[in-house]
Amino acid sequence: MEENGEAVNAQWTIKEGDHVVLKREDVFKAVQVQKKRKIIFEKQWFFLDNAIGELYGTNFEVASGGTLQPRKVKHEENPQETKEAGMDNRNIVDDGRSQKLTRDDIETLKEQGLKGKEIVQQLIENSTTFRDKTEFAQEKYIKKKKKKYESDITVLKPSTRILALMYHGREPGKICHLRYDTLAQMLTLGNIHAGSKVIVFDTCAGLVLGAVMERMGGYGSVIQMYPGGGPVRAATDSFGFPAHFYQTLHEFPLAKVNALLAGALSLESEEKSGLEDSSTGARELPQKTVSEAVEREAEHSSPDVEAIVVTSEGPEDKSKAERENQRELRVQEKKIKLEEKRKRLLAAASLLEGRNADGLIIASRFHPCPVVLSLLKFVAPSRPFVIYCQYKEPLIECYTKLREQGGAISLRLSETWLRHYQILPNRTHPKLLMSGGGGYLLSGTTVVMDTAKSLGPQRVEEPAPKRQKLEEANV
Amino acid sequence: MEENGEAVNAQWTIKEGDHVVLKREDVFKAVQVQKKRKIIFEKQWFFLDNAIGELYGTNFEVASGGTLQPRKVKHEENPQETKEAGMDNRNIVDDGRSQKLTRDDIETLKEQGLKGKEIVQQLIENSTTFRDKTEFAQEKYIKKKKKKYESDITVLKPSTRILALMYHGREPGKICHLRYDTLAQMLTLGNIHAGSKVIVFDTCAGLVLGAVMERMGGYGSVIQMYPGGGPVRAATDSFGFPAHFYQTLHEFPLAKVNALLAGALSLESEEKSGLEDSSTGARELPQKTVSEAVEREAEHSSPDVEAIVVTSEGPEDKSKAERENQRELRVQEKKIKLEEKRKRLLAAASLLEGRNADGLIIASRFHPCPVVLSLLKFVAPSRPFVIYCQYKEPLIECYTKLREQGGAISLRLSETWLRHYQILPNRTHPKLLMSGGGGYLLSGTTVVMDTAKSLGPQRVEEPAPKRQKLEEANV
């Protein structure tokens, strides 16, 4: 708990090496704070050096030379006072001359040192048609102008909310188009909480894994199932979890699931195969690097996964040894790493072997059917599971298979509609654009599998009359 | 145009034999006005005799003996003044004694001759908890009480809006769960309008057919395709169209579509087979009666389809001839009917044969794929078609097949969300219940079928850049 206490003291201050999220308007970007590192965000470049030591939540303005200037006083962003929406466009004649400020005027204003917000204000005040424009056109105008001239940047602590919004907005393809409200449903339907043992299989850059870890707060254990050469955790790392969180995180390759289920992945055989694996491991390593490189394209700052694992083991010695020693050391390191990896595999295997996981969360680009049918075997009875898929049809198949197979009840196929609102005096309405779809979820609860079928006259989920009222119900 | 002029004068008055719609609150029922005929509507019975001669839109109260009393002054229905919603249920203690009026009190009020509305008012005023109930609970309470004690009935002229609302509310199964807003989309996407030639295939009790006929106003022609023994028009008849509308309506059996397409249904061969058909026709007749009986279960008042057809031919002679003559007459009548039927078949066939229909509307319980692929052959190029299905999957298949086959562009698979609102001072929000789904539509436009494929380098619907701006576009 010591490091926990330390974390509380330090947690409000931006430190070098922190994973943070930059915010400008509704746009986010996850970066790691490093000195003298140029950040490009929304077509602006700057350095985060000046952010170090400031509090999270601070607003910065980008000054000349890309340095950040903290703004202590925070204004509301909207130039509310200028908003007198003409109710329609009836009085507008588009003659291309509605903006009285010329491009030169604007440049002059900039040279005079006017801040972005002030320039936008000037533009609005000098637009003869602004007041006559409809609200929609006004919003568009302000947004366009703001984007061009404003530059306030806020540095935030990462969270599931922020990272889910960020990925959905910027790179939905990397997270299988999982919308943030759908992720929210998964965490709640999965009853994810501290102290449980949860199996996660996500090909969403590790976003779902990170969300699960955040909800577990470092208590309990998470087993990440992974396809291919190694687990992908680009988004997970962006959460900036304290090191001890990673001690509760395990990974297990899908490719060994059948062996584990068959009981062929015993401790001894794995110890032996550990040596054989060393070559395999080496072969897999570059593969992994490639896949991570792809995943991390835009996340230049994410450290290597292995690096983090090592970090929790303590700092590396940077001794100045001879070449031979170095080579020896590298071989040694590799051996240590492989041994570490083998140990971790066995640890994950032993967590799974109990077949008593408290939950299963799947959000992958793979067909969910074989995945859920296999992994559900590791889950204890009376525990929730949730499967996300971008498409409905594979989940319909899953639903049917699970009904046939048994061992799961309360199966529910669902989708959520998300609607944002504009709440403004006399201009309240749903936002004009909405997300077309956030993907589909299949959720349910495990039960003890019925070995001898048809014991009673009932069907597993026979339609029953509405809620039975029983005297003892609330005893 | 004479009968048209006559219709204008008479159209606002309720007449014996009229098809009308009764309305109470949000509930509708289509009936035919007949003297001394007991109507049961929302658990009340009454006679429509007194409605005859009154104007459409009149409100009636059910008086003793089931007679209708027109109310000339119309009040707003809601006892608005009593509505002071407690914002939550915080002060309610449910002790089962919140209603101070006893059942006996209510009976006494009724005996005193209090009208339903007044009883509801009394109930509200005597409920100690009413003001403390939340708005939702209040609405429920008023609705429940209203249903029990109020009895205002409005007699309306039928329309697509009203009948679509009625069927969706009362018997969605009879119209393949086609929601009214979806029907609205079909009529618009199908560009249904006066003067065109439209093919309709609906197993929605003829509701879609009626909607199409309403939009055509008796101008142009409609060919109703039907499966089995004969066309179903229970809902169509409820529209109460003037007789001349039926002269523009034709029917053609699905079972002769292949023959027609093969050119085997020539005028001569059909004339010959007309005689053979006579037995078939006789065999089919009871079948039809059964299917209509089923469709009309709740529509006791609908006249027989054939009756209407005959009506347009003139009144029947009711001569008092001997038995022999009667039998002879019956045989004769049957012959005339069959001859009539044959003529109608040929008329429909010749309308289809031109393969130049202006539109195709399908809303059936059949798999839409074979239906649309067959019937689209009768449609001219550059004409819209719309296919409804309660389920999405069959339309996905249709979409794929049509893309493969060609001859159709602008294919669009869609669904609409319908949301109703409660607009009340300080209590505005979407209604708490909404329809889960209104079915799916596949629509498109026919084009000349490409006989020699791959003429150009383009694909039929290749994704193109956003709207091209061309100087000549608006010449």
Next chain:
Amino acid sequence: MSFVEYGDVIQEGDTAIVFLGHDSMFPVKVQRGGQTQTRYGALRHSADLIGKHYGSKVTCSKGGWVYVLHPTPELWTLNLPHRTQILYATDIATITMMLELKPGSVVCESGTGSGSLSHAILRTIAPTGHLYTVEFHQQRAEKAMEEFREHKVGHLVTVLNQDVCREGFGVTGVADAVFLDIPSPWEAIGHAKAAIKKQGGRVCSFSPCIEQVQRTCQALAEHGFGEVSTLEVLLRLYDVRSVTLPLPDFGDEAGGPGGGAPSAQNATMTCKTAVAPKEMAGHTGYLTFATKSLV
């Protein structure tokens, strides 16, 4: 061709829709000797269009081809020059049915705007109905009338350039239905009532903001309208796609990496699916309907 009557063959003076591909089309006014550039080359009206059947494939000068379509109010809605924000087919369909429009209906509308709804109304009320459409903005009123004439529906419509809130629809007791798409519909409810037949009729108001709806509903109640009902219809379009999902490799039972099991390394499963677009129109406006009852 006219917007209320189908024609088979393209004629001079027609407004045809040139369809280049999915969501890519534009209207052309067909003129003898005229020529229109497309990205597939030129279309010569006399040679390539006039006399051809609607729905034909026409080859452009660069060898690419287009389809030439008969105009419909719905195609027009997708292609018309925007002078204002317009109503689209989803709302139009709902308005048309809920206002009970049909051949012979007399309709009052304000504002005319870009004429998107007007064309759809005219299509439905032809050949015996009439549309009185009131537009505040003079240029827009004139342009609308010009389009109606070009589209051969001019005889069915009267365009008035006035302020409906102050001057109403210019007719009394004739309308079966009234449609309002103006900033302050509540100011026009009295005029709407006056325009409707004494036997009753329907009214619809389209407003983007809920406050407008609230004031309108209040005005409707005050003017004795019944069956007041506010609703919203949202279109969800689906993209039909074939998606291929990989099947995971769980290895063989001996624990070998990437075993030769039935679920081999590169196994996949393909299914047809209908995917919602990433973004859709989340709101156009609220539609408020009401009935003026028999008095």
Next chain:
Amino acid sequence: MSFVEYGDVIQEGDTAIVFLGHDSMFPVKVQRGGQTQTRYGALRHSADLIGKHYGSKVTCSKGGWVYVLHPTPELWTLNLPHRTQILYATDIATITMMLELKPGSVVCESGTGSGSLSHAILRTIAPTGHLYTVEFHQQRAEKAMEEFREHKVGHLVTVLNQDVCREGFGVTGVADAVFLDIPSPWEAIGHAKAAIKKQGGRVCSFSPCIEQVQRTCQALAEHGFGEVSTLEVLLRLYDVRSVTLPLPDFGDEAGGPGGGAPSAQNATMTCKTAVAPKEMAGHTGYLTFATKSLV
């Protein structure tokens, strides 16, 4: 068992969920010697429940069987005694994520109501967080505390029986998040602000009516909250079904009725589909979120 910690075996004092079938279940407080009637007969707690694994199938006295499930906040939400209207899992999930709740979070809530959201909050902030929940109604406050204790989460929660609009949450500068589900949330925004940590935090207000949302947003702006965002999440459940569609009979080419063609009289096609229910919850409430920024 507790609501924040899974147990494997049913023990005395546990609250177990008896699952009879789809959407049919109820909670039981397990007591040695206790007995519960179901429509499949009696469940004897000592013999049938205590010592059994959660998720087991238990046979009732009449021979029918039920499943006995471990409680979760979501099962509780579906089974709790309603003292007020409650929040359901869809809104709860959104609230939990958008308020950034996690183990260790300090949360203020008002009103407690039937405790549906409270249980979900407690599940998420355990084992190191704390919930201050304020309930105006005394009986409800007492009943809630009793349930929290029974569900073994009493140590994580403080229930206050007071008017949050006048007296606030009873704590200052400690909360990471504040949740309001009260008739006049705008009156409690000041208190919410005071309750939140000086480093900032999140607030959420749930209101069924748009007018409440408007006043709340205004109050949030006046109190300097940022990132004000109002949204709505609707759940659409699907029913997975196998549907059989008949194939039409188009006859044979000779015009014979019901020919022996491949598409014969009784041909059908079956497909799996997911059907939306006839009716669904169309509105629960608007969720308004905002951030109290660092000051």
